[in-house]
Amino acid sequence: MRGIILRIFGILFLSFVSLSSQAETLKAKRFIGYLQKGNFCSTEFLKEFNGTIFSTLSKELYVLNCPVENENLEVKNPYVKFIYAKKLKKQGKTEEAKKLFKEIFSSTNRLDPEIITANAGDTKYLFTPEVLRKKVWIAIKDREFAEAEVYLSFLKTDPFYNYFKGIIQLKRGNYRKAKEYLESSNIPLRYFFLIYVSKEPAEKFFYFRKLLTENVPAYYKKAASVYLLDRFLVGEGGFYRKMLDSIKTLFPKVYRTYRIKYEVINYNYEKAINLIATPQNEKEKVWRETLKAKLGFKSDYSFLIGKKDFYALLLSKPKKVVKEGNVEISNPDIKYLLSNNYCPVISLLDLKSKDIPLALYKCGYYSAALKAAVKLKVKKPLQILYPKPKIFGDDFISLAIARQESLFNHLALSRSGAIGLMQIMPLTGRYLAKKLGDTDFFKEKLFIPEVNYRFGSFYIHSLLKKFKSFPLAAAAYNCGPGNLKKALKNYGKIKTKEDLIIFVDFYLPFKETRDYVKKVSRNLYFYSNLYGTGQEWKSFLKP
Structure with a gap:
């Protein structure tokens, strides 16, 4: 998060580019002009770039360099938001500052020392059970288990204490201790994790049935269903059939898929073909024709012609990949930034132009280019989606x-x-x-x-x-x-x-x-x- 600050200030020392009357209307050139002069504190600076691809970056520069007076500015970067909160607090806008501090503290653990120091003597509002639970979960996801234990120590009387202790032990690979903690928890979602830490198929199935009765998001029930069906598919036929019966009405698509799998895994190819006599999707079509081929019948893969997925690559003639020529950037602001090698600026722009992925790609920022292309649904040139470092x-x-x-x-x-x-x-x-x-x-x-x-x-x-x-x-x-x-x-x-x-x-x-x-x-x-x-x-x- 602090890297953004280093890149921004690095831009301030870029070589001076004179403003020509012809390019005076370019937002990019005017923005670079502000950077070179360090003039971020005028209201004109914010107004000029509001709603443009420079909107977020201009607000961040304003917050980082100016005495903020408008508490309604929206900034997303956690570090910039932290600086904003500090300035609001210094101006006596305590409640607004606390709101921002709490938002940051709840969403990331990366700025904890700075936030706690900035709130020295008044941190109680940060350490609420609701916030601490988020802190523990963030640390667990980041595999910062020692940090998770520190925040969990403030929740010893909280209902989530044993639940989180169990998940930490699970992530550490200590399934026996994880099971002990999870079994002593009252959090409904404990059954989802107990399925994974239990060794015996009967026990896994027991906890699965418990999970189905709890008021937890369907996502967890479906994920547990797929996990157990995969687990029981080979060698656990009895539990597999029980699993199918349990999800038949709850997850009919999953039931159908694994009902077909059961017949295939047991070499009942004819039964499987009958189950997918009327395929519901392309995958089922592939399965039907593939199984027919295994039985010695003629298969028809014509529905795969011209496609480029895994099945088409194996079973058909995939559609030819067309290599695009030199694709030009049309946005004049982005073109200007790229031609003057302002790649750090491009990497910080709002994703409002479909030229940004191509510019990032040409800068050699392949990961950022790929992510931007996916987000903006940009598919050309293909090199952006398939870069070659x-x-x-x-x-x-x-x-x-x-x-x-x-x-x-x-x-x-x-x-x-x-x-x-x-x-x-x-x-x-x-x-x-x-x-x-x-x-x-x-x-x-x-x-x-x-x-x-x-x-x-x-x-x-x-x-x-x-x-x-x-x-x-x-x-x-x-x-x-x-x-x-x-x-x-x-x-x-x-x-x-x-x-x-x-x-x-x-x-x-x-x-x-x-x-x-x-x-x-x-x-x-x-x-x-x-x-x-x-x-x-x-x-x-x-x-």
């Missing part, structure tokens, strides 16, 4: 993985602790370090793009050599080689494309992995077509 060279395999793992953000840190471009877990990093002869490994090195790419590339390519197929290697990258081996043992040898479809959709044990395999396979197709010969992806999609 230099560090990857022509390693299309690693590009396909990294795009899905981190959107090319080398500082990415997942909730599970995966790090960097290719989201490598510290334990895996240590294993790869030994393989690659890195005797000075420590987990923070995974934030270094060159290190992360070298480790991740070695790992995915070694999995590819081991499993002989990109979709299988990608599955192993996501859920672990051990889980993939178990799934392969249950299915048997994959000989045909139909085998691969059935294996991915019916035998991979996690929904996340099933979705992951399809997404990275599609990524590989686009990288091959955009930057290669358009043929590289084919060999890796063959079983």
Whole structure:
């Protein structure tokens, strides 16, 4: 959050660009002029850029540099909001300041020392049970368990105390203690987590039935249903059928999908085909035709012609990727900023112009460009959606993985602790370090793009050599080689494309992995077509 301040003040020292009468109407040029002069405190500055792509940035500069008099300014950046609150407090606008302090304190743990110091002697209003619960949950999601315990210590008499203690232990991998705390809690959602920490199928099913009776969001009930159905699909037929009976009316679509899966996993292909005689979506069409092929009947995949999803890549002729020529930026303000290398300014603009993703891409801010393109629904040029950072060279395999793992953000840190471009877990990093002869490994090195790419590339390519197929290697990258081996043992040898479809959709044990395999396979197709010969992806999609 403070990085924004450093970038803003870095702009102040950019080389002077004289204002010409022809470009006087450009908001961008006038904005840069304000930056160079440091003149942010006039009401004209705020008014001139209100409602433009510079609106948020101008307000932040105003708050950071000027004696704020208008308490109705809306700022989003937590650090800027903190500065705003401090200034309001100094002006004697105590209630307005407290409101902002509480908003920040409730939404992030990153500014806690500053907020507590700014409210020294008057922090009681911050430490309410409602706010503290949010603080604990934020810390848990960030895997800052020691911090979560500190805030939880203020909630010892709160109904959520044992509930949060249980979740912390779960996240730490101590399932026995997690279960003890969760069982002693009265929070209805405890059953959702008890399903995960319980070992025995009967116990998992017991807590699931309890969860269904509680007034909790349907999302949790559905997520638990999918988790248990995947868990019981192989080897727990009795509980699987009970699960299906439990959700038949509650989640009919989930019921239908897993009813079909049950027949397939038990080799009742004809029954499965009858269940999807009238497919409800494209996936069911694929299943029907794939199962027909397994029975020796003629299949019709014509409905996939021209598409580019996982099924079309395997079973049909995918639509050709059209490489766009040089796409120009039309917005004169963004064009001006880019041509004068004001990339830090572009990265801070409001997302009000569809030229911003392209400008960010040309600046080399690939992660920001990709996110902006998705948010603004910008699909051209395709290079924005499938960027190729230099560090990857022509390693299309690693590009396909990294795009899905981190959107090319080398500082990415997942909730599970995966790090960097290719989201490598510290334990895996240590294993790869030994393989690659890195005797000075420590987990923070995974934030270094060159290190992360070298480790991740070695790992995915070694999995590819081991499993002989990109979709299988990608599955192993996501859920672990051990889980993939178990799934392969249950299915048997994959000989045909139909085998691969059935294996991915019916035998991979996690929904996340099933979705992951399809997404990275599609990524590989686009990288091959955009930057290669358009043929590289084919060999890796063959079983």
